[in-house]
Amino acid sequence: ETGVTQSPTHLIKTRGQQVTLRCSSQSGHNTVSWYQQALGQGPQFIFQYYREEENGRGNFPPRFSGLQFPNYSSELNVNALELDDSALYLCASSSQTRGGLPDTQYFGPGTRLTVL
Amino acid sequence: KQEVTQIPAALSVPEGENLVLNCSFTDSAIYNLQWFRQDPGKGLTSLLLIQSSQREQTSGRLNASLDKSSGRSTLYIAASQPGDSATYLCAVEVGHVQKLVFGQGTRLTINP
Numbered sequence: 001e002t003g004v005t006q007s008p009t010h011l012i013k014t015r016g017q018q019v020t021l022r023c024s025s026q027s028g029h030n031t032v033s034w035y036q037q038a039l040g041q042g043p044q045f046i047f048q049y050y051r052e053e054e055n056g057r058g059n060f061p062p063r064f065s066g067l068q069f070p071n072y073s074s075e076l077n078v079n080a081l082e083l084d085d086s087a088l089y090l091c092a093s094s095s096q097t098r099g100g101l102p103d104t105q106y107f108g109p110g111t112r113l114t115v116l
Numbered sequence: 117k118q119e120v121t122q123i124p125a126a127l128s129v130p131e132g133e134n135l136v137l138n139c140s141f142t143d144s145a146i147y148n149l150q151w152f153r154q155d156p157g158k159g160l161t162s163l164l165l166i167q168s169s170q171r172e173q174t175s176g177r178l179n180a181s182l183d184k185s186s187g188r189s190t191l192y193i194a195a196s197q198p199g200d201s202a203t204y205l206c207a208v209e210v211g212h213v214q215k216l217v218f219g220q221g222t223r224l225t226i227n228p
Contacts, residue, residue, distance in 0.1 A: 004159075033214060042120070042205055042218030043160070056213030090159055094214060104150075105214060107160040 004093050004108035012114045013081050021076045021111045023091035031055070031096050032074040033105065034066060037088040049074055050096065078113075086115045118143045118210050122219035130227050131198060137191040137222045139206030144184045147209040151180050151191050154203045154221070163204075164191070196226045 005024045013019050025032055031050045035043035045058035049068035063079040072093070078085055092105040119142045129135055139149070148167045152160040164173045164180040166189070172181040179192040193200060203223045207216040 006159075031214065033216075035216075040220070042207070042220045043216070045215045045217070048213050048215065056211065056215055058215070088157070092160075092216075096214060104162055104165055105216065106162070107152075109159040110157075112157065 004091060004106050006089075006091055006108040006111050008111060009109070010112045010114075012116065014116050015081055015083060017081050018077065018079045019081060019113060021078075021089050021091075021113070023074045023076070023093075023108055025072045025074070025093035026106050029093035029095045029106070030072055031094045032068055032072065033092045033094075034074070034076045035090045035092065036060075036085075037090060037110070038084075039087070043090055046076070081115045083115050086113060088112050118146075118208060118217045120206060120208060120217050120219035122204075122206055122222050124222060125220065126223040126225075128225040128227060129196060131196060133196050134192070134194050135196055135224075137193070137204050137206075137224070139189040139191070139219055141187045141189075141208050141217075143210070144187055145210065146184065149180075149182050149189050150207050150209070150216070151178075151189075152205040152207065154205060156203075160205065198226045198228050200224060201226050 033048040034046040037043040047057040048055045052068045068074045088110045090110045092107045094103045094105045123138045150165045151163045166182040177194040203221040205221045207218040
């Protein structure tokens with residue numbers, strides 16, 4: 001059983017640029033959630049994808065967008081980068097069924113994004 | 117709006133001590149509560165998950181309790197070791213989406 005992987009590990013961008021972060025779910029998982037963790041803070045929920053559809057969104061502007069692919073891997077895209085977007089971006093995968101009990105979420109190692 | 121608070125923000129204890137980390141949440145309508153461990157610059161490792169209908173969970177030297185009515189959880193670590201040094205995060209799962217609301221964490225240092 002493979003774990004959750006994320007790429008790249010680190011990334012440096014300048015203000016105004018666009019970035020794409022990638023996440024491969026754990027085998028058998030159909031749900032991916034993305035979180036932003038600023039330095040010294042707890043992670044904050046960005047959005048979740050379930051079977052290729054956005055299933056919920058946190059308090060983040062539309063320039064944060066995502067995709068989930070048929071193999072359940074996922075991308076997080078951020079446009080018009082701002083200095084405050086500098087953070088550790090975490091993805092988590094899980095297996096859930098509609099109406100069923102939520103399953104444990106397994107987190108990847110994260111991508112450290114620095115915006116200069 | 118659900119808010120999660122962890123006290124203390126940082127804790128330093130000598131090796132071998134038993135210790136308790138605290139977590140409180142403002143809305144008792146949760147699906148479950150999880151405790152995570154995070155090493156510096158790394159992702160999260162799930163330690164214990166307590167469903168809303170449960171009172172506690174144990175794994176090795178770790179024991180977590182949940183009192184939903186008072187909005188509190190504790191993580192008890194027995195016989196602490198230097199390898200336990202990390203940041204410990206508490207999170208509650210809310211809503212029909214598997215959304216986790218996290219506290220800011222307790223940074224734990226175990227001194228040899």
